[in-house]
Amino acid sequence: MLSIKNLHASIEGKEILKGINLEVKAGEVHAIMGPNGSGKSTLASVLAGREDYTVDSGEVVFQSKDLLDMGADVRAKEGVFLAFQYPIEIPGVTTTNFMKTAINKVREHRGLEPLDAVSFLKLMKEKMKLVEIDQSLLSRSLNEGFSGGEKKRNEIFQMAMLEPTLAILDETDSGLDIDALRIVANGVNTLKNPDNATIVVTHYQRLLDYIVPDFVHVLYDGKIVKSGGKDLAKELEKRGYDWIKEEADVA
Amino acid sequence: MSKDDQILEQFASKEYEHGWSVDFEADSAPPGLSEDIVRFISAKKDEPSWLLEWRLKAYRNWRKMIEPKWANVHYPKPQFEDIIYYSAPKKKKTAESLDEVDPELLKTFERLGISLTEQKRLTGVAVDAVMDSVSVGTTFKKQLLEQGIIFCSFSEAVKDYPELVKKYIGSVVPSNDNFYAALNSAVFSDGSFCYIPKGVRCPVELSTYFRINAANTGQFERTLIVAEEDSYVSYLEGCTAPQRDENQLHAAVVEIYAAKSAEVKYSTVQNWYPGDKNGKGGIYNFVTKRGICAGDYAKISWTQVETGSAVTWKYPSCILKGDYSQGEFYSVAVTNNYQQADTGTKMIHIGKNTKSRIVSKGVSGGYSQNSYRGLVEIHPRAENSRNFSQCDSLLMGDKCGAHTFPYIEVKNKSSQIEHEATTSKIGEDQIFYCTQRGIDEESAVALIVNGYCKEVLNKLPMEFAVEAQKLLALTLEGSVG
Numbered sequence: 159m160l161s162i163k164n165l166h167a168s169i170e171g172k173e174i175l176k177g178i179n180l181e182v183k184a185g186e187v188h189a190i191m192g193p194n195g196s197g198k199s200t201l202a203s204v205l206a207g208r209e210d211y212t213v214d215s216g217e218v219v220f221q222s223k224d225l226l227d228m229g230a231d232v233r234a235k236e237g238v239f240l241a242f243q244y245p246i247e248i249p250g251v252t253t254t255n256f257m258k259t260a261i262n263k264v265r266e267h268r269g270l271e272p273l274d275a276v277s278f279l280k281l282m283k284e285k286m287k288l289v290e291i292d293q294s295l296l297s298r299s300l301n302e303g304f305s306g307g308e309k310k311r312n313e314i315f316q317m318a319m320l321e322p323t324l325a326i327l328d329e330t331d332s333g334l335d336i337d338a339l340r341i342v343a344n345g346v347n348t349l350k351n352p353d354n355a356t357i358v359v360t361h362y363q364r365l366l367d368y369i370v371p372d373f374v375h376v377l378y379d380g381k382i383v384k385s386g387g388k389d390l391a392k393e394l395e396k397r398g399y400d401w402i403k404e405e406a407d408v409a
Numbered sequence: 410m411s412k413d414d415q416i417l418e419q420f421a422s423k424e425y426e427h428g429w430s431v432d433f434e435a436d437s438a439p440p441g442l443s444e445d446i447v448r449f450i451s452a453k454k455d456e457p458s459w460l461l462e463w464r465l466k467a468y469r470n471w472r473k474m475i476e477p478k479w480a481n482v483h484y485p486k487p488q489f490e491d492i493i494y495y496s497a498p499k500k501k502k503t504a505e506s507l508d509e510v511d512p513e514l515l516k517t518f519e520r521l522g523i524s525l526t527e528q529k530r531l532t533g534v535a536v537d538a539v540m541d542s543v544s545v546g547t548t549f550k551k552q553l554l555e556q557g558i559i560f561c562s563f564s565e566a567v568k569d570y571p572e573l574v575k576k577y578i579g580s581v582v583p584s585n586d587n588f589y590a591a592l593n594s595a596v597f598s599d600g601s602f603c604y605i606p607k608g609v610r611c612p613v614e615l616s617t618y619f620r621i622n623a624a625n626t627g628q629f630e631r632t633l634i635v636a637e638e639d640s641y642v643s644y645l646e647g648c649t650a651p652q653r654d655e656n657q658l659h660a661a662v663v664e665i666y667a668a669k670s671a672e673v674k675y676s677t678v679q680n681w682y683p684g685d686k687n688g689k690g691g692i693y694n695f696v697t698k699r700g701i702c703a704g705d706y707a708k709i710s711w712t713q714v715e716t717g718s719a720v721t722w723k724y725p726s727c728i729l730k731g732d733y734s735q736g737e738f739y740s741v742a743v744t745n746n747y748q749q750a751d752t753g754t755k756m757i758h759i760g761k762n763t764k765s766r767i768v769s770k771g772v773s774g775g776y777s778q779n780s781y782r783g784l785v786e787i788h789p790r791a792e793n794s795r796n797f798s799q800c801d802s803l804l805m806g807d808k809c810g811a812h813t814f815p816y817i818e819v820k821n822k823s824s825q826i827e828h829e830a831t832t833s834k835i836g837e838d839q840i841f842y843c844t845q846r847g848i849d850e851e852s853a854v855a856l857i858v859n860g861y862c863k864e865v866l867n868k869l870p871m872e873f874a875v876e877a878q879k880l881l882a883l884t885l886e887g888s889v890g
Contacts, residue, residue, distance in 0.1 A: 230845055231843075233845075234847035246841075248856075250860025250863035251860035257846075320847070
């Protein structure tokens, strides 16, 4: 589904990603871990098409299409979703209105008629349950005055609404208490199916107790320096990142 | 070219949608202004002698006045001798019903999305349409008259209700009030007149559409709204003009008189041609709008969405004379390319316990300059009066300007004044958040700006709010910074 080959990316002339290689197949969950500043969030942003970053070389193929050639909105329409580490506030725009606009743009791209109000509300009701989110929250300005937990649940709600093929969760666990973490993870697990894939970017192993990965990759200094199964995450939790850094620096 | 520049470039190249014109045979005065032209206009309209005298007085005052220079706008001085001060679509007779109106005219308004015939049948809006200088049709007239509500063109009012016109014309905006008000008073050709009798709540929205069609023509219309005791009316005004290379002058006057406990809501969606992306052409919109809360507990509320015109100079104001009277001003002003807007309000507190509220949202893109200018004046006997002002500016790109000029004059110690102001840029983060959900950049900007202006847009009547939202989206096509 997703194939990243030798991806180099920089911001303001500073190279952050220094040759990333990653293959993600349908039905898989990949965890990207690593110490602060290793490039985890950069990778998520570059895949989603954030323009602050410059892709210097490499290629990313998503469902046989050149992902890097698409604008951020086209990537989203093609099925790439990024759950933001810090969801953005948009005053005066309700989550409901935001989602209605987004869904109809995506549908238009796929040659579908816009959803009528009744079908949209029905869909919304169904997805709200998934992340135990309240109608009143969706009628407020997007993320404005939301608690940390509400913001993250709102991200997963949006993901549920848009049903992406590839979901990238950027530090979705940060700022969550244990109940919110469970709700969020439950939402992600429910949305999982053999046709989609998930990339979980996280600093801590904690989230991976709930969203169990098929593969764990450790990012350090802009490269994936170690890959393994879910046990690798446990080992990192126990030993920290220092041994990885040492191994990588020696190599 | 960086991405930002490309987007700005797209934004700048956005086309004006109403830039067509229709060839009507027009009945025009020769260009230029003199006492003879004033007499010509008055004679064309078969006016009583008192009105001709009123016009001539205004004209003589205007001759002695100079153009105001204090606004934060720069433009070549209009050549007053080249302007045609009167142009009427020919074949025009006073239409009793829309069936008598020239079908070409009706088609023109239908192209604007204002179907007079449909309006008449379907919606709860009564429309008066003014083309160039002449009112071409008013809907719902008969039904309104049954309740004593007069809604007609200004010329008809002069003929049919001369004592009302004589009593109120110039009572809120005197003919020598300012340069452009004086000019208008001398040469105004038509406009709308509206009278709500005591105790009547006008059941429909009253609406006027203004359209400048002919070339080299100035449009000088007057609107006069009189709301008697305990009455209520909501009034809407919309404007468009064809795309032309030369600048055209629009100098209107709006007067509102609200008696004791009367309430008048006045909403404007102004979309005059703003000029092309290099700042060529466009309408000079120099308008004097003022209302007086003459009686106690009266209320006047101005709501405006300003997206058009090359240069705008406009300050819808409230004189709060009656005790406990209230004034409100809600404004969205969007400027783009080389547009310049200097707009705001004046709240003059004279009566005791008077209240005013100002909410102004400026959005600037391209190379435009957008100024808020507002005066809050509290007179010595205006005890316990209160004002709240909020002025927010949103910038797109780094070549536009937003300015705020608040003037506050308080001569009473028991009054309370609050002023809040913010300036922000549309965040790249906000845009990216939207695009990541599949919303393209243009739609994202429209969504964000609509959200930003929501407080003002919510004040518009339903039919207008939808139109205003679409207009904002259109004006902002492709704009990011």
